[in-house]
Amino acid sequence: MKKMTRCTLRCGLYIVLICCIWPFTLWAVENSECFDCHSDESLTKESTSNILQVEITESLYVDEEKFNHSIHNLNDITCVDCHSDIEELNYDEEVPHAIYLQAVVCASCHEESGEEFKSSVHMEMRNKGITMTCYACHGYHYVHQIEGASVAERTNSVCLKCHNPYQYHEWLPAGDSHFAFVECVVCHAPDVPRHINLRFFDLVTNKFYNGDDLLKILGIDYDEFMPTFDKNKDEIINSGEFDDLVLMLKHKKIRTIFHAELVADVDSIAHQIHRGSAQKTCGNCHAADSPYFNAVSILLTMDDGTVERYNVERSVLESYHVNHFYLLGGTRIKLLDKLGLLIIVGGVCGAFGHLSVRLLTRPIRRRREENDK
């Protein structure tokens, strides 16, 4: 008797479950149906901007080619996975779905990022009535995998849309170097794990090498990279092995240099940007044993945007073949000392210079004053 009820209960539950899942699995709306209308570049919508109260024409065009290359499409996320309030299309109506759709909630899938973002300075703005969406930084239809992106690609498409870094960092010398080689969040979200990416840069074409092309030249495959260069099989490329790699490229007539960039790991902690908490202590980075340079890897980006990373020893950063970063090793501290001295000398000279110019020009200024009278 007891067995019977449990069985019927279970069967009942299964039926309910199947009924729930059925419509979504069988009749889930295909992307192609949405593109029937939304791949039309002239499809627009009139709406009233609530801030300025003016009519604006909003494009409803979605670039199919670009969408297909997005990380969401590559991971089988469909239009209706995000626009989840569209459950079916009703072609009896001119617009086959609700005219006003609900806002997409990115954090419904990216819970951790949503959580970390909650206490950040950009969320605090909500107290001032400004809402910052996730897509203000990431975009939405054409999101790319972040890992293979350079510092420039990351900051240009994210922070520089709203901030001009030259406005806030007068105290930081060599702004160009820092903004080109250090991703903003490495300083501004100091708890985010980070690493150095070494990427092959071609000195003739002035371009980064794509991984597929580079390996074709070397005549090896992605999984042959480590076996070829990691001769002592310790799973990390050391200085000697690194030199062999450069030599092999030279034999293939490739004039390449390694660009080293300090980037954040693709980690939700990167959202923890707070007022007044950024890394400011020069010595935390510019020291021989700085923890910022512990993880170093060679980065190869494939045609489809996916990424392969191979660990290299930190000492490789001092190699002559690595652009810029050779300064960051043991020699770095000496250089900073000199730099400090230069700043002090420069400051004194500046003050002296000003004084002596005034002293020298005193007779001229006097004469001028007399003439003016």
Ligand code: HEC
């Ligand atoms: C038969 C053509 C047609 C199809 C098919 C269609 N749409 Fe639309 N869609 C429209 C039109 C027209 C509008 C503009 C409505 C208006 O004027 O406000 C629109 C508006 C939208 C908007 C903007 C809504 C807003 O609140 O501003 C989104 C998002 C959208 N569609 C997504 C989709 C998705 C996702 C699909 C596929 C599941 C889809 N559409 C299928 C015609 C279509």
Ligand code: HEC
């Ligand atoms: C990763 C989530 C995501 C996916 C996948 C997605 N959208 Fe959107 N879509 C958004 C967001 C976010 C907006 C901005 C406004 C909002 O919150 O609704 C938007 C806006 C739109 C708009 C309004 C015009 C615009 O560009 O702002 C249209 C039309 C639209 N989507 C159609 C589509 C179609 C068609 C697909 C599938 C090919 C699709 N979307 C897939 C997140 C997504």
Ligand code: HEC
């Ligand atoms: C101020 C800009 C900004 C905003 C706003 C923002 N992000 Fe991010 N997001 C970043 C940065 C920076 C990274 C780290 C990767 C990198 O180095 O570029 C990141 C990483 C991510 C990642 C990859 C991390 C992982 O764990 O896989 C996801 C997913 C993500 N963000 C989703 C979101 C969501 C969801 C929101 C809204 C709640 C959001 N982001 C708001 C800047 C932003």
Ligand code: HEC
């Ligand atoms: C239906 C689930 C879903 C929704 C909704 C969604 N995403 Fe994603 N997103 C994914 C999946 C799956 C991936 C690929 C795997 C991964 O990296 O987590 C991804 C990847 C990403 C990445 C790249 C992370 C990386 O590793 O490089 C970013 C950034 C991102 N999404 C931002 C957004 C933003 C912004 C929105 C809202 C407009 C959004 N996502 C909405 C499922 C979703």
Ligand code: HEC
């Ligand atoms: C969509 C525009 C936008 C984007 C993109 C953006 N921010 Fe902001 N950010 C703001 C606004 C607005 C404020 C608030 C200024 C205020 O409160 O006065 C702010 C505040 C800040 C602050 C604190 C400033 C202060 O006055 O204390 C920092 C630091 C910051 N952002 C860094 C970043 C970084 C790093 C990125 C890239 C990962 C980024 N922001 C991306 C708009 C943006």
Ligand code: HEC
């Ligand atoms: C070497 C570390 C470092 C780098 C790289 C860096 N910042 Fe900063 N930034 C700081 C520090 C330290 C401050 C001073 C305020 C603080 O303590 O938060 C600051 C101030 C700011 C402020 C004003 C905040 C305030 O409190 O007044 C903004 C906005 C900002 N940075 C954005 C950026 C952006 C965007 C980038 C990337 C292009 C960037 N920063 C790169 C360390 C850095």
Ligand code: HEC
């Ligand atoms: C988050 C780590 C970090 C912090 C903090 C930091 N730097 Fe840097 N700095 C770097 C990196 C990475 C480079 C680029 C590598 C290079 O060019 O040698 C760089 C480049 C430089 C350069 C230019 C070297 C060149 O030849 O282009 C100078 C000068 C410099 N930093 C001084 C400072 C001073 C002074 C401070 C403190 C006010 C400081 N840095 C704070 C990481 C940092």
